Structure formats: structure tokens, C-alpha cells
Amino acid sequence: MTKKCLGCGALFQSKYPDKEGYVALNDLKEATVCRRCFRIKNYGDYQVINKNSKEYKKMFDEVKDKHDMILYLCDILNLDDNINEINDFNGSVILVITKIDLLPKSVKEKKLNDYIRKNYKINVIDIVFVSSKKNYNIDLLLELIKKHTKQKNVYLVGNTNAGKSTLINALVKANGINNKVDITTSFLPATTLDFIKVNLNDNITLIDTPGTICNDNFLYNEKPNVVKNVSSKVEIKPRTYQIKPNESIIIGDYARLDYFGTEKNSFTIYLSNEVKVKRIKLNTNDYLRNLKITNFDLEDNKDIVISGLCFCKITKEAKVNVYTKENVKVFSRNNLI
Ligand SMILES: Nc1nc2c(ncn2[C@@H]2O[C@H](COP(=O)(O)OP(=O)(O)OP(=O)(O)O)[C@@H](O)[C@H]2O)c(=O)[nH]1
Ligand SMILES: [Mg+2]
Structure with a gap:
């Protein structure tokens, strides 16, 4: 039987150590995560997997055609016209603005909400501002998901690094039923490599997806030490x-x-x-x-x-x-x- 890595979604293989999903042959039976995920989780070490951006695009387009619930994630620091692509989805979309803890506390959510509604003409069920790190509005989002999900699947999409995997871990934890979920997250782009299904309860499955890679983003052209330096981890002091x-x-x-x-x-x-x-x-x-x-x-x-x-x-x-x-x-x- 083919097994998938619970951290990044890649299919396990024991032939090519430099490729996705590698697990040493001796560990194959017991392993739950690939060697790359094991190293990210335990040593903060990171192995870049060169996956063709067309493969990511194909997965993204696949989700566009679905009639399921979509959580479209956008990092508050990366808000731009790209979010207009929300209107290309067939499913119903909740826009989730992530990493809200990075903005000064004085910034009001209502103002941000009005800004998005006014500046982008997007068709969404709702806009929710969350911080997975501070567990802010995670319960609210959980309620919205339960209220609006008509079919079983809920896809999380958005740019790489938007915080999709971190959000799934937070949602599952807040839901309190299935506490073994620990999808791999990291500050570097392209952490999740394939779809990862996580059961929230008997009726709802959250599906993590590999983020879209925008080559015109500063972060995606830089070495890990620079990415680390410019990625905010705490509230920004303007x-x-x-x-x-x-x-x-x-x-x-x-x-x-x-x-x-x-x-x-x-x-x-x-x-x-x-x-x-x-x-x-x-x-x-x-x-x-x-x-x-x-x-x-x-x-x-x-x-x-x-x-x-x-x-x-x-x-x-x-x-x-x-x-x-x-x-x-x-x-x-x-x-x-
Ligand atoms: N400050 C802050 N950082 C966050 C939050 N959510 C995620 N992050 C950080 O953002 C980075 C990317 O998070 P991931 O969950 O791996 O992002 P992703 O969207 O799954 O990325 P891909 O798998 O590459 O598509 C990590 O360093 C996270 O710790 C948040 O709410 N606040
Ligand atoms: Mg991810």
C-alpha cells in the first residue's frame, strides 16, 4: 500500500533522498512523516524540494472547479489584487485574512473589513481575520465552517506561506476531537507538497493544499537566511x-x-x-x-x-x-x- 507523509502530503519513497517523500527503507513500515518533515520539525533544518510551479498550478485549478467550501487564505502583509481570483472559484468562499497578530493592536478589524470590501470586488460568504499563533478568531471560523459546509470537503488555498497548514493545526486543536494532527509548517515557501486530508469530525474534512508560488514575491527569490530576517514573527512596530x-x-x-x-x-x-x-x-x-x-x-x-x-x-x-x-x-x- 502507498503511504503518504502526514506532514507534507508527499507519497513515501525510499529511492531518491533528494526528492519529496523520502524515508529510509528500514523505517518505511513505521514512519508517519518523511525525512524532510522529520528534520523540519525536530531540527528546524530545511530541504528545498524543486517542484515545478506548473504542478502547483494544476492542483490549484483542480480546486477551482470543485463545488465544495473554500477557505481562501491571504496573509495580511500580502494583500494585493491577486485576491480577485476568489471570483474564479466554483465553491463558496470564506476569505481568511491571516497573521493578524503582526499588525499593531490599534488597527481595527472593522476598518480592514471595510477596506477589503471597498477595494476588491470579491464574492465571499464572509471575511474573517485570524491569528493561528494567538488563537484569535479560530473558534469563530470553526463555527462558520460548520454552519456553511454543505458537502464534506473544505479546501484551504492561498499563496505559499499564507499559513494554511498552521491554521488547520489550530482548527483541529480548537475542535478538540482529533488531537493527533501536526501538519508540517515552516517560514520557508513550499512546505506542503500535496493535498492532506484531515477529518475535523464525521461530517467535515479539511484539505490542506500546496500554496501557489508567486515568483514576483520578494521572499521567493531569496536565501533562507534573508527570508528569516524579513519574515515578521512578532507585532510590527511601524x-x-x-x-x-x-x-x-x-x-x-x-x-x-x-x-x-x-x-x-x-x-x-x-x-x-x-x-x-x-x-x-x-x-x-x-x-x-x-x-x-x-x-x-x-x-x-x-x-x-x-x-x-x-x-x-x-x-x-x-x-x-x-x-x-x-x-x-x-x-x-x-x-x-
Ligand atoms: N505571526 C504569525 N505567523 C504565522 C501565523 N500562521 C502561520 N504563521 C507562520 O507563517 C509561516 C508559514 O506557515 P505555514 O502554515 O507553513 O504556511 P502554508 O500556507 O501552509 O505554506 P505552504 O505549505 O508553503 O503553502 C510559518 O513560519 C508560520 O509559523 C499567525 O497566525 N501569526
Ligand atoms: Mg502548508
Whole structure:
């Protein structure tokens, strides 16, 4: 009988140590997780599995065609137009905004809810803001799932790292029936490799899916030590700068914002607390100016978002040049906060 890894969903195999699902032949009978999951869970060690992004896309498209309940997860720090793809799903969708513990507590859920409803035209049963880490709104989501699930299956979809596997572990724990579930989670992309079915109760099965890989996200092009550095683990302390015309903000070794305005402006950066930010006079140096440039001519109350790295709230109208690595998506949107 073919066995699947309970941590990542990969089929077990004993032939190729570098490929997904590897378990040494001697351990095959007893093993519940593959060697990669065992190492992530026990040593925080991570083995990158090179899976073709087409394979992920195929799995995602498969779920789009289903008429089951869908939980579409979006990390609050990664909110962008991609969530409009919710309307492509045949099933009924609950939008779950994750990692809400990373925003300052002063940010009101109602305001975020109104923002999403106003800025994205999505067809959802509800929007729920959760933190699996702080067990926030997990019971509320559990109730909604039980209330709206008509067929047995509930699929969790969304970008890689959105927190799907962490949320399933939290939902199952909160439900209190099946307490052996421990899907592998990690701060690096592409942790879950195949569908993983978890029975919530006799009527509902939660199905974890491998996250979509967006190659234009800062995180997906960086080495593990950089990903670790820029991934927020605790509440972000926003950093506000009163910027004068012809000043620049340097974000770690990753991005630069040059400000060309006519008057003083306020820039508030939401970024991992571990990344250093410096303000300099524009012409002090050319650091990071060799990177891709994106020009913005913004009205007042806009955010500049560097996908996967940070967002910067700018109060007044502004001309800003942003420098980032070539394939990273940079865009503006209305102020989220
Ligand atoms: N601060 C915070 N971090 C979270 C929360 N939920 C998940 N994370 C972290 O986010 C990272 C990704 O979580 P996963 O559950 O592995 O994400 P995933 O969506 O299953 O990712 P893939 O399997 O790659 O598709 C891990 O480092 C988690 O600890 C949360 O509520 N708050
Ligand atoms: Mg996962």
C-alpha cells in the first residue's frame, strides 16, 4: 500500500533522498512523516524540494472547479489584487485574512473589513481575520465552517506561506476531537507538497493544499537566511519618518525609496522589526541604485507595497523612485491603515 507523509502530503519513497517523500527503507513500515518533515520539525533544518510551479498550478485549478467550501487564505502583509481570483472559484468562499497578530493592536478589524470590501470586488460568504499563533478568531471560523459546509470537503488555498497548514493545526486543536494532527509548517515557501486530508469530525474534512508560488514575491527569490530576517514573527512596530524633499530611505540591503517632493512628508514603514531602516540625503550615496527602478507619482494617502518585504504609508502626494530586485512586484494602493 502507498503511504503518504502526514506532514507534507508527499507519497513515501525510499529511492531518491533528494526528492519529496523520502524515508529510509528500514523505517518505511513505521514512519508517519518523511525525512524532510522529520528534520523540519525536530531540527528546524530545511530541504528545498524543486517542484515545478506548473504542478502547483494544476492542483490549484483542480480546486477551482470543485463545488465544495473554500477557505481562501491571504496573509495580511500580502494583500494585493491577486485576491480577485476568489471570483474564479466554483465553491463558496470564506476569505481568511491571516497573521493578524503582526499588525499593531490599534488597527481595527472593522476598518480592514471595510477596506477589503471597498477595494476588491470579491464574492465571499464572509471575511474573517485570524491569528493561528494567538488563537484569535479560530473558534469563530470553526463555527462558520460548520454552519456553511454543505458537502464534506473544505479546501484551504492561498499563496505559499499564507499559513494554511498552521491554521488547520489550530482548527483541529480548537475542535478538540482529533488531537493527533501536526501538519508540517515552516517560514520557508513550499512546505506542503500535496493535498492532506484531515477529518475535523464525521461530517467535515479539511484539505490542506500546496500554496501557489508567486515568483514576483520578494521572499521567493531569496536565501533562507534573508527570508528569516524579513519574515515578521512578532507585532510590527511601524517606523515613521518625516521626510524632506530629496531624502531617501534605505530598507536593509533590499530596497531604497528616493523622495522627490516639494514639502515635508510622512512615510510610515511596516516591515519586520529585524530589518534596519536608514534615512539619508538623496545624494549621499548610490547604494542599491543599481537595482530595478519603479517610479511613482502618488496622490495623498497611498501605500507603496514591495511584495513580500514591506509596505510604506505615505501621507501627502509624492514622487517616489523605488529600487528593488528585478523580479519583485512593486505597486501602489490606497492606504490600508
Ligand atoms: N505571526 C504569525 N505567523 C504565522 C501565523 N500562521 C502561520 N504563521 C507562520 O507563517 C509561516 C508559514 O506557515 P505555514 O502554515 O507553513 O504556511 P502554508 O500556507 O501552509 O505554506 P505552504 O505549505 O508553503 O503553502 C510559518 O513560519 C508560520 O509559523 C499567525 O497566525 N501569526
Ligand atoms: Mg502548508
